[in-house]
Amino acid sequence: MLEHFHVPEEDKVFIHREDLLKTTTDVFLAMGMPLEDAEFAANGLITADIRGCETHGVSNMLRNYIEQFRDGNINPTPNWKIIRETSAVATIEADRSHGLVMCQRAMDIAIEKASKVGIGAVTIQNSTHAGMMAYHSMRAMEHGMIGYAITGGGAIMVPTYGAQPRLGSVPHTWAVPAGKMPPFVLDISSSSVAANKIGLLRRTGAKLLPGLLAEDDGTPIMDEQDVQEKVNLLPWGSTRELGSHKGYGMAVIG
């Protein structure tokens, strides 16, 4: 992540992984999740933090998740089930499961299918925020496999030439194992910036960089300025001239 998005030096408080994991697991347990699910969810958040992806770690997401549990948007004890299945693919009805948990379980099913027939793909419906998507694609690497994960949802990004958000930021992630070298792990949104990074900018007091957001009339904001109240993400590429149709197209896939 760019230095621009990091916590200012004077505001840093260091916490060991195990301590953060314990407290975060306790929070999820307090929300009513079973232990294994709470551990999946907490590990997903801390994996983001430990990799330097604060946008999808405890700072940005845990408070939001608590609100969603309390609002009833996330079901802590979902009765999820497979509603369609072949030897290589499956579709899950998630019953408003926490996405951090549901995606892990879906990837496990995909891995099991891939171990038998070479490829496994699992789609999920009626789930909630999935956290850092690389957390899910990386799971396949533990089994000597390549992982791919994508999620959609929401309307926070304008289409190219559009003046109203109609798309999610739609991250695409690939995790490819190597031997001695660290693995190749690509986790990119289809927007110029992940929506969570805007919240991070607000908290750190940093300026908005050019090409991340659009004005309410759809005009790309191409100068550095304070973060505006309403967030209209621009597709990856920012303007048509710089290739925003590519991000727009990638978001439609989600």
Added chain:
Amino acid sequence: MAAFSIDAFRDVAEFKDSMDEFLTFLVDTPPAKGHDRVVYAGLPEHEETEVRERDGIPLHRKVVEWFDTAAKDLNLERLVRT
């Protein structure tokens, strides 16, 4: 979610060797003016993981304050600082 079994396509060890070769080829690219090195997706995160496993995760002080409030509200133990 999708998983691709490397073994179904080719020998896993050979694949990993070829990944090592290609990723090394990328990081060995001469850096552009004003830059120290070339990285690839996942490399900075791998390096950051090693640092944070050792030194701890830097949270904003406001986040730690929020944790303390949340822990009190939920009757949980207070978050331990390093």
